[in-house]
Amino acid sequence: MNYILYAVPVFFLLIGLELLADRWRGLRTYRLADSLNSLSAGVLSTTSGLLTKAIGLLTYAFAWQQLALFELSADSLWVWLLAFVFYDFCYYWLHRMGHERSILWAAHSVHHQSEEYNLSTALRQTSTGFIFGWIFYLPMAIAGVPPLVFLTVGALNLLYQFWVHTRHIPKLGWFEWFFVSPSNHRVHHAQNPVYMDRNYGGVFILWDRLFGTFQEELDEEPVVFGVTTPLRSWNPLWANLQVYAALWQDAVHAESWWDKLRIWFMRTGWRPADVAARFPHSKADLSQFRRFEVPLARPRQLYALLQFVLYVLGGTWLLGQEELLPLSILLLGCAWVTFGLYAIGTWLENRAWAGRLELLRLLLNLPLLGLAPQLGLLAAPANAWALLAGYTLVSLLALILLQRQWVAPLRA
Structure with a gap:
């Protein structure tokens, strides 16, 4: 179960x-x-x-x-x-x-x-x-x-x-x-x-x-949540890659081949001496801590929320049908979910190209609907595909209505 x-x-x-x-x-x-x-x-x-x-x-x-x-x-x-x-x-x-x-x-x-x-x-x-x-x-x-x-x-x-x-x-x-x-x-x-x-x-x-790893929550020390090297992004793909990318960068910069290898398995925060000297990291100052925030108009926030609901439903459907679906469909479903979540993260960050990426995301639903018979996807309830088609049309209309906000200050 x-x-x-x-x-x-x-x-x-x-x-x-x-x-x-x-x-x-x-x-x-x-x-x-x-x-x-x-x-x-x-x-x-x-x-x-x-x-x-x-x-x-x-x-x-x-x-x-x-x-x-x-x-x-x-x-x-x-x-x-x-x-x-x-x-x-x-x-x-x-x-x-x-x-x-x-x-x-x-x-x-x-x-x-x-x-x-x-x-x-x-x-x-x-x-x-x-x-x-x-x-x-x-x-x-x-x-x-x-x-x-x-x-x-x-x-x-x-x-x-x-x-x-x-x-x-x-x-x-x-x-x-x-x-x-x-x-x-x-x-x-x-x-x-x-x-x-x-x-x-x-x-x-x-x-x-x-x-010996227990620590009680102290009344005199309010908790500051997060990590000392902040993500500063709303993108779930980058969230999964951030630390790998930093380790890879340090490994590339290291002069010793031994350091290039062992950096991956050393204690967290360890860096080769030559890399730390050339590319120092500043220590986090909690007294100056500010939570990451990107200004975004309420209608655009609501749009992101409604788009996300679709991916919750889609991901849940895949989870429930995993034993019935062939590997090719699972791969396609994972790619669809991954790209959609990436696009929503870009939208929340108010990137200059978020609107164009969102348009591409919605338009890609059309070939998905066209390929459904060939891929055997029509085994899904017919009304699910009707809902996807209707969702795509409504989202495109909403995107057009929000277009006027794209000229607002954008986070490049």
Whole structure:
């Protein structure tokens, strides 16, 4: 069972309730562009995962079949309980190394780039974590945890982590001695020096207390969310590539071939001495911290929001149909979602060429509709294609009406 698919409506319901709580309490924990960027990263992650998750699953299944030391039964309750705790232990080390090693931080940094902290941040996930993430769960396969149990407890672990991404829930007393809470996870998302690289647990905070990485949220030190090298973009593609690009640039500039290789696996923030001398990085000053913002008229914001809804629906449909669709359709669907989210990010950044890119995005729906019979896409409900055609026409009309705003100050 795909628990994440069934959880999607609940996620958005809870986000709506948090927005109501914001208004009731007079807080402002959401900004439209930031939230759309977080949700876009989430849609991109789940969609690309249709193509990449097989790497981890096949590797785990092979290790379980060939290397398992014990025959554990999925019919035993104690196996499920053991697996749930074991998974979180493995997750702790994956998460910790995701902060402490450059190549792993390149993947995980996506989740930390938001300068807000709300339930939409929980859905801000990487699209490249599949490259190395599977390694940390191999001990479970070797111990004999069946793949079905592994997949289920992994989904439950991820679902648990959703609710801790909020500023509306205070400290929870004794609960925080054993479990990850909103308070100690706020610490994890901070860029304050006292909070950085702390509280890695997914469900249990006991690992942090045991291995010396726990930090309590302090009343005298308000959390500043985000990363010390800010993304400064609303583009989910760049969000996934930013740290890789910086590492690649430093590797190219390094004179030593040894440095070119080891930079990827060194502790996060390490740079070759010659590169650091020629291309120094300035330290972040939290007293001067300003959240990234791009002025955008309300009608254009609303347009971006409505366009994004289509990609939520499209990504959810792909997620629900993955077992029925051939690889070619999944590839096409992923490309459609990726390009659309890129275009929305460009629109939110008010780029000079955003209007032209948006026009291209809408026009590309027409050949998609024309190719539908040849690709077997008409297996989808006929009214879905009628809705796509109608959506494209309405969006084109809306784009024409918004054209007069393109002469406003643009962010080049």
